[in-house]
Amino acid sequence: MPEYHVISEPAELEAAVRALAAGEGPVAVDVERASGFRYSQRAYLVQVFRRxxxxxxFDPPALGDMTALQDAIGQEVWILHAASQDLPSLRELHLDPPSIFDTELAARLLGHERVGLGAVVEDTLGITLAKAHSAADWSTRPLPQPWLEYAELDVLHLVDVYEVLRDELTAQNKTEIAAQEFEAVRTRPDKPPREEPWRRLSGLHTVRGRRALAVARALWQAREDFARAQDTAPGRLVPDRSIIAAVVADPKSKQDLSRVRDFTGRASRAQLDRWWAAIEAGRAEPVLPLERVPGEGLPPVRAWPDRNPEADARLKVAKPRIEQLAADLGMPVENLLTPETLRRIAWAPPADGGEDAIGVALAEHGARPWQVAATAPIIAAAFVESVQPTDDASSAVS
Known part of the structure; x- marks a missing residue:
């Protein structure tokens, strides 16, 4: 078995980037994080391959400044798999590709049934990759040799995969489609933070009363602050179910809290003072959270016949036609047009329901030009048909 080496010294970085700058063609890039172990989503290993x-x-925590790597490959196409997962971590390191080719997204657009990295490598090259370490704690130092072998294999074949998928895109006349999708991923802004992220606590629906919700919020915030300070995944300190158990138990003292059987986790007892202080703060909070908050989303589709029957009719005509077009194009319907976008257009279509107006509305919801061109005519026609009387209704009127 070859010895895999992690570059952690500036002199080694300089030698590596010189070699990469002298290489040929696009660059395969991957990132390993410590999701589920660390609070941050920082990169703990960056893998790069170029013919x-x-x-x-590369070991980013040890190297710190990776500007030299950006300088070496910053003008090349970067090949990534599931780029949307890796780009935020790369940008934290000031590694920013000028253009990308996303092998997972390409496989979706081509209609591949399996789009995980291992599956795409196997389907395109006939090579089987072992994925035994995909959920490992990559903040571990030193990194074990089997993990490093796995990490290198993640980029070693990506250029070959890229060439196969590129030719498939050409054969299916999807090169421009893919280019627009790749650029949309590359330039997509980060999602804004949720206004009340604590409401995502698993099991929160079992908590009753605004005061109890205030306690849950205070415990969540205390855990979040401690997790950030420790750079540890919050759930590894105190799981969601433990926070809910503590709220529901409504302990009268710190000792009562310590006796709550389901209040578990590595920091549940070691940080008991912290959690008890949070409970007391929640109980004293003068501004209580609402039990229910108005959602920004649309009503569930099952409620449309009563809430907005016209929208329901529009969706029922348009949806199967979009699904058929996706099938004809050989791609998942969500890659042709997200179901959420179609629902929003059906719920509140533009006043001028023509094709051009529908196209503008689709673009405002983030649809790419190729998606607008493919779907706007179908949606506009479907919306017109949805208000036409059926043959039976016409006969009844006459």
Whole structure:
């Protein structure tokens, strides 16, 4: 078994980037994080491969400044798999691709049934990758050799995969479609933070009363602050179910809290003072959260016949036609047009329901030009048909 080396010294970085700069063609890039172990989503390993240079494994926490790597490959196409997962971590390191080719997204657009990295490599190259370490704690130091082998394999074949998928896109006349999708992923802004992220606590629906919700909020915030300070995944300190158990138990003292059987986690007892202080703060909070908050989303589709029957009719005509078009194009319907976008247009269509107005509305909801061109005529026609009387209704009127 070869010895895999992690580059952690500036001198090694300089040598590696010189080799990469002298390489040929696009660059395969991947990132390993410690999701589920660490609070942050920082990169703990960056893997890079380029023909004529080879594969390199970089240790970002040890290296710190990786500007030299950006300078070496910053003008090349970067090949990534599921790029939307890796780009935020890369940008934290000031590694920003000028253009990308996303092998997972390409596989989706081509209608591949399996789009995980291992499956795409197997389907395109006939090579089987072991995925035994995908959920490992990549903040571990030193990194075990089997993990490093796995990490290098994640980029070693990506250029070959890219060439196969690129040719498939050409054969299916989807090169421009893919280019627009890749650029949309590359330039997509980060999601804004949720206004009340504590409401995502698993099991919160079992908590009754605004005061109890205030306690849950205070416990969530205390856990969040401690997790951030420790750079540990919050659920590893105190799981969601433990926070809910503490709220429901309504302990009268710190000792009572310590006796709540389901209040578990590595920090449940070690940080008991912290959690008890949070409970007391929640109980004393003068501004109580609402039990129910108005959602920004649309009503569930099952409620449309009563809430907005015209919208229901529009959706029922348009949806199967969009699904058929996706089938004809050989791609998942969500890659042709997200169901949420179609629902929003059906719920509140533009006053001028023509094709051009529908196209503008689709673009405002984030649809790419190719999606607008493919779906706007179908949606506009479906909306017109949805208000036409059926043959039976016409006969009854006459």
């Amino acid at each position: 004529g240079a080879g594969a390199f494994l």
